[in-house]
Each structure stands twice: as structure tokens, then as C-alpha cells.
Amino acid sequence: MKNEINEAHEAIEGISTDDSNSVNSESPERRPIVPGEIIVSGEDYLPGDGARREGEDIIANRFGIAEISGRVIKVIQISGAFIPRKGNVVIGRVSDITFSGWLADIDYAQNGFLPIDDSPRFINRNEMDQFLAIGDVVAAKIWSVKSKGIDLTLKGRGLGKLESGFIFRIIPSRVPRVIGREGSMITLVKEKTNCQITVGQNGWIWIRGEKTDDQIRARKAIEHIADQVMVSGLTEKMEEWFENN
Amino acid sequence: MAKEIKRSDGRKADEFRPITAKVGVIPNADGSAMFAFGKTVAIAAVYGPRLLHPQHMQDPQKAILRCNYDLLSFSVADRKRPGPNRRAQEISKVTEWALSPVIDLKEFPSTVIDVQIYILQADAGTRTAGINAASMALAQAGIPMSDLVCSVAVGKNDKTLLVDLTKEEEDYEEGEGATDFAVAKPANSEAFSLLQMDGKISPSLIPEATALASEACKKIYEAQKAALKESVTSKNSGEKTK
Numbered sequence: 358m359k360n361e362i363n364e365a366h367e368a369i370e371g372i373s374t375d376d377s378n379s380v381n382s383e384s385p386e387r388r389p390i391v392p393g394e395i396i397v398s399g400e401d402y403l404p405g406d407g408a409r410r411e412g413e414d415i416i417a418n419r420f421g422i423a424e425i426s427g428r429v430i431k432v433i434q435i436s437g438a439f440i441p442r443k444g445n446v447v448i449g450r451v452s453d454i455t456f457s458g459w460l461a462d463i464d465y466a467q468n469g470f471l472p473i474d475d476s477p478r479f480i481n482r483n484e485m486d487q488f489l490a491i492g493d494v495v496a497a498k499i500w501s502v503k504s505k506g507i508d509l510t511l512k513g514r515g516l517g518k519l520e521s522g523f524i525f526r527i528i529p530s531r532v533p534r535v536i537g538r539e540g541s542m543i544t545l546v547k548e549k550t551n552c553q554i555t556v557g558q559n560g561w562i563w564i565r566g567e568k569t570d571d572q573i574r575a576r577k578a579i580e581h582i583a584d585q586v587m588v589s590g591l592t593e594k595m596e597e598w599f600e601n602n
Numbered sequence: 603m604a605k606e607i608k609r610s611d612g613r614k615a616d617e618f619r620p621i622t623a624k625v626g627v628i629p630n631a632d633g634s635a636m637f638a639f640g641k642t643v644a645i646a647a648v649y650g651p652r653l654l655h656p657q658h659m660q661d662p663q664k665a666i667l668r669c670n671y672d673l674l675s676f677s678v679a680d681r682k683r684p685g686p687n688r689r690a691q692e693i694s695k696v697t698e699w700a701l702s703p704v705i706d707l708k709e710f711p712s713t714v715i716d717v718q719i720y721i722l723q724a725d726a727g728t729r730t731a732g733i734n735a736a737s738m739a740l741a742q743a744g745i746p747m748s749d750l751v752c753s754v755a756v757g758k759n760d761k762t763l764l765v766d767l768t769k770e771e772e773d774y775e776e777g778e779g780a781t782d783f784a785v786a787k788p789a790n791s792e793a794f795s796l797l798q799m800d801g802k803i804s805p806s807l808i809p810e811a812t813a814l815a816s817e818a819c820k821k822i823y824e825a826q827k828a829a830l831k832e833s834v835t836s837k838n839s840g841e842k843t844k
Binding site: 407416437466467 | 632650652654710711713714742743744745746750790827830834
């Protein structure tokens, strides 16, 4: 298992893997919401991520799907650019080496910074490119997001330099779909194609398999999943897809 | 509005042209939308937050909003010389001002949010259509915003107030002539984020004009809301065909 799945993905995944009714219906639990719209009224609720309180009302601060979990109400982003959050696993490309670490392009306005102290073994500061050279692709976890920049870490399962194989990109908002609930979807793809796969929350996906055909099949499968945004029971449908492809 | 006013296209004085709103029209953008008032069609694309160059423009406290409005050369009857001009620069700037009160720019310091607005067909009211499209595109791009912005032009032909003038009405020359009064406001607020006027209007008519605009904005807001929600639920039907 190469994927670290944190709570955030699972929360988002809950929406996309659930049968599409939960999104379409106007049930108070989950529904599409636009900025400025009142989600619920009453003192009983607390505004979470993407929501604010104005007097009696809880109002959306962004476009997305409103989710009511207990007393907390949050608005989950469903479209747009990748916005880094603490704990996200991302794939980036090393774009510069500084005296204290590496800079990685992670498809956001700011580069991710990977400090030298974070590397799993001792590295001579004069030979930093022995470990990660400019252009190398690395899977890392976001350690912190500050206004100054994004700090990355390699501490964690499946993180580190990605060697051989290839990377490609999908739309970042489709990533939860590709991972599936608790990683069910990506596990299925890995099993069916015998490939190692790492999915970054920024939409970069790395695949390595022994046979080229397997790799291509894995990529096709993932692109197919990313296309089927709100099809219900996609994991079962993908099993079928693998029979035919 | 006691008397019934006859407009050349049969609309009532407080009626805007049929509107079309659609979200997600540009696949490569982070957020995009189309908004049309009758024959006026605007598309908007939002990119970012992304790295801002030149670096000296970066603001370490907040993101900057950079709008670019342009009429495409085929959008008007006489071919427009392509590229920005004085008018486009001005409208880009007022669009920025109209949208920035609702956007939470503090969340993405040192970055830029680019909004590109292009007018595919122009029949008056292009800046208002552009603002409406941009507001939906920003929402779709997942930018934190406190509200959507709605915009409409209230005009005047001689002494009668009319909502959403067409080019024909804008060229009216009898009596006091035509007045174009473009307005934008955050949908759930009483404040206005854009007030522009071209022509003559008596001060006593302004409250009436802004009231008409507010009423029209409510209906525009509903259309924007419906288009955004539609983009969530129709995603699969739209993409299955791919």
C-alpha cells in the first residue's frame, strides 16, 4: 500500500463514492451549495471549513457540497485548482536545491520545501544531488502550510524518490474518486494491473509496473475512473471494465 | 412603474433579456462560466491561485485579483481591432473592484488569481455579463468567497427607466437621450460594488434605479445559483459521452 489516506480524503470520498442520490437529493446532509447561501439556521450548529456564522445562520464561504456531520457544518470543495492542506500526499518535481533543502514543484503557486534534515539518511550538503537531483520526482507529505511556503516531509510509508515508471496528471478534484473509499478503488487497480501506484492529492499519479502493457492499462483505468465523476458503485463497474479491457 | 412602456423587443421596463448561464465551459481552466443577456455573450475563465510574476507585484499579505476583459474582434458589427484598449483596461479594473469585496484573498498570500473575460457577442451590457460570468467562474474555481456578485445595467431612455438596455436602446437620442447605469452587488447584501454611469440622470431617480437593479440582481442570482448547482449534478451525464 503506497497511499496514505488521511481523514480529509475519506470525508470527500464519502460524497463521491456514495450513490449519486446523496448528492442530487436536497437532503440536509449533503447538497451542493453556492457562496453566500444559508446552509442551516440555528444556534445548534458550528461553522467548519468553508462556512461562517452570521447571526443565526451558517453561510457557505465557497462553492461545493455542504456536509453536516453532527453539529459541525463544512463545505467541501469539488472543483478548481489544487489547494494544499496539511497531511496531503503530493507528487512533485525537484526544481531547485538550496543550502538547506530542496524545492519541489507541486502544481501550486508556491513550491514545496523539503528540508535536508528530513531525508532518511545522512546527506553531505555538498552532494545533495546524490539523493535528489533537479528534475527528480518525489512523493512527499505536506507537513505544514504557512503563508511563507509549504513544508514537505518524506517521513511516512511509500514516500520518497520515485524511480522508473512514469507520471501523468488528472484533475485534482477527481483524486478522491481514484483512491476510493479507504483506498478501495486504487487497490483494485493495483491488483488488476500488478503495478505500483502512488496518487498525489495534487493530481499527479505515478505508476510502475513490470510490463509496459500493465502500466498503460493502469493509466487507462485511472483516466477512466477520473472521467466517471458521479457514477454510483464505480468499484463494481471497474471490475467489469477490467474484464473487457 | 405605472405606465406600460413599449420596448422594441417587447420587454417590460423592469425586465432583462432572457439570460443563459452555464458553468464549466472551458476544460483547461480551474473555473469557467458563460453568461448571456440576450445577444450579449460573455465567457470567463479563472486560473489560480498561481505564482505571480513580476515578483514585485506580489503582496505577502494577500493574493491579488487580476481581471482581463476584452471584446473579441468578431463580437461587434464592425470588426474590433484585437487587443486591449483604453476601454478594456477601464472595464478590467472596475470588474476587479466589483469582484474583490466578496473574495477572500488573504487565504493565498503572494499569489495571483487570474480572471479572463471575453465577450463573444456584444449587444450592450457586456461588462455586467462579464461580471456575472466571472463571479460564477470564481466560485467554480473553489476560491473562498463570501457571496456571489450579480450585475445588471439599468438605463434610461429620455425619462423612463429601463433594465438591461440593448445596443439599440443605448443609441436612443430623443429627449434626454440614453443613460447607461451599470450596477454590481454582492447578492445577499444591500451594498453595491460597482456603480458606473454614462449619460444624464436626475438625482431623484437614482434610488429608483438602484431598486430596479436590486430586483433584477435577485433573479440573476437565482440563475447563477442554478447553473452552479447544475454543474454538480450533471457532471456525470456531461462527461459520460466523452
